Amino acid sequence: MGSGLSYALAIAKKDLVTQMRKRFEAFSMFLFAIIAVFVLGLVLSSATFIVPDPETRLIVMTEIGAGMLWVVVFFTGMFGFSPVFISESETGTLKGLSLAPIPAWSVYLGKVIYGFILMGLVELFLVPISMGLLGFTFAADVSPIFILATFCLGTLDLAAVGAMASALTMPAESKATVYPIVYFPTATTALILLVEITRMLAIGIPLVGPGIVDLLIILSGHVFAMVTLSATVFHFTLTS
């Protein structure tokens, strides 16, 4: 008897293999991310020229760059992630998953794992490029564990929200319009937290107010709430 997690891993593996074979789709995701960072980098460097002091300019670029990075990750995720359930629904293969004797939450979890890996791969390239083009670096006194935790939790959160948004969009006639309407409000909390944490990682931790650990705990709570809530109600999207 397999566990729900083993079914989820089988679904994630199948999705990754399928995605890698659709070379054009994976490539276009990377291309979109790179172009977006490049354009934002150009705009940011010319716009910050109005700041005369080079040190202040660097701080402004770092503050804006940290936010821009997550904007690009969000849109890249939206671009690459929206089809996870919609395409299965359109090709009819979702029926195969619905007919399999597995708990509905493992289908959801499989899509979240797939989204996490896919977006993680994009971020592996995107973060160093963004650091170069958006002109920000992580503060020297920040532990790499915080950086890793932020990107892992952030990616997991966006994947969890994105998968549920894609599932909820399936019955809609104009899916392309409905998907961002569902995805954006649910991802906003995570985005605000991620921008704030990344800003702290870049310019250093402030002496007053909540620290990185506090914000990471709130982010973990959001991830937990999103994953468990979505997994609990997910069966409603497979049967009607």
Place this chain on the structure above:
Amino acid sequence: MISIQVEGLTRRYGYRVALNDISFDVPVGGVHALFGNNGAGKTTLMRIISTLLQPHAGKVAVLGFDTKEDPIEVRKRIGVVGDKPLLYGELTGRENLNFYSDLYDLESYTASASIEDLAEQFDVKRWLDEPTKILSTGLRKRFDIIRSLLHSPDLFLLDEPFSGLDKDSTQVFRDYIEEKRQDRTAIVTTHNLSLGSEICDDFITLRKGEIVGQGPISEFDGNI
């Protein structure tokens, strides 16, 4: 022993009643036809039996398991073939079948042997390692039939199973159903009344969500 038990089943889509308080039993073994024109309620009934749709009233039990209460137990025991193959075009036939074997908890050795055996039987062995998107409709249908048989289901739910199949494939599938008809049950919906009459033991005719005919296939007058 009863394979499918339907009691007072009602299903609506908005105000339209797709199935109106229907009841019937299907015994274990044999091939049973479900006849009806478009919109009669055949697909709705098949979707409810296969746990994809919830009834609004009444209950359906498959081999003793309620489709609403124990959907996973029901799914373990059914094999469904519909009009659209449930295959991933980017994956090869073998990868598709291995993926579904994982979802059905089949041991990898058993699954491999079963895939080879069924591929031989349905004559698709030389296409096992080709992406299914490049295969013809008939070949994809054959792979889809294999997918539905991998876990040796006790109940086959076949919605227009012969559409898209050539003469040879139809014969192979018919032979398979024939071989298993003693201890397995098959429900077949088809518009091909003569084919349905040839392979089925009895029939149920649906019209506007109600049963208007039922009995041994010898009593079927061709009126749907």
